[in-house]
Each structure stands twice: as structure tokens, then as C-alpha cells.
Amino acid sequence: MAIKSVNEMIAAAREEIVNLSPQEAKRRVDEEGALLIDVRDVRELQRDGVIPGAMHVERGMLEFWVSPDSPYFKPVFAEDIEFVLY
Numbered sequence: 001m002a003i004k005s006v007n008e009m010i011a012a013a014r015e016e017i018v019n020l021s022p023q024e025a026k027r028r029v030d031e032e033g034a035l036l037i038d039v040r041d042v043r044e045l046q047r048d049g050v051i052p053g054a055m056h057v058e059r060g061m062l063e064f065w066v067s068p069d070s071p072y073f074k075p076v077f078a079e080d081i082e083f084v085l086y
Contacts, residue, residue, distance in 0.1 A: 025084050029053070034082040037062075 004012070020028070028034040036054035038045070039062060050056070055076065057065050062085075064072040077083075 020084060025086070028082060028084060032082065034084050035076070037083050037085045039085055 025034070025036065029036060036051055038050060038054045038056045039059040040048075040056075041058060042056075045056065057074075061072065064070045065074045066077045067073060068078065
């Protein structure tokens, strides 16, 4: 099995995700109850600020918080809502 290049991995990821404008993300939060998930490093939060109401999950912990069999699982991720990651 060949190792994928970073460009190949990015192209594959882009096939799986939906990019939203800031306006559409806000609409989904306001009208549909989506939850914003801020995956930035804590230093970025301190430097750039936060969006009120967003949940902070550092990128390196995301899979652990989402997986029900992880000791770090967070019940919010079992809810039937849309998550908008940024």
C-alpha cells in the first residue's frame, strides 16, 4: 500500500466535507440548533478570541471525545444535532 501524499489526503477529505460560509454556519446554529466546535489550539483561542456558545475541542482530542468507547467521551456528541467544526 502506497503512502498518500498530503495533497491526496486533502483532496480525499474535501470529497467528504461540506464547507459553509460564516453566514450559513450562523444560520444553522440560530435556526437549526447546530453546535459550533472550535478545534483550534488554546493559544489560538487566547490570541484570536472565541465565538460565544462554541464548544472548544482541541483537534488532537476530537476523536477521543466523539468515540463512545473512549474514556474521554463527551455525551454531547451522542446528541442528534449537527456539528460545525472550525
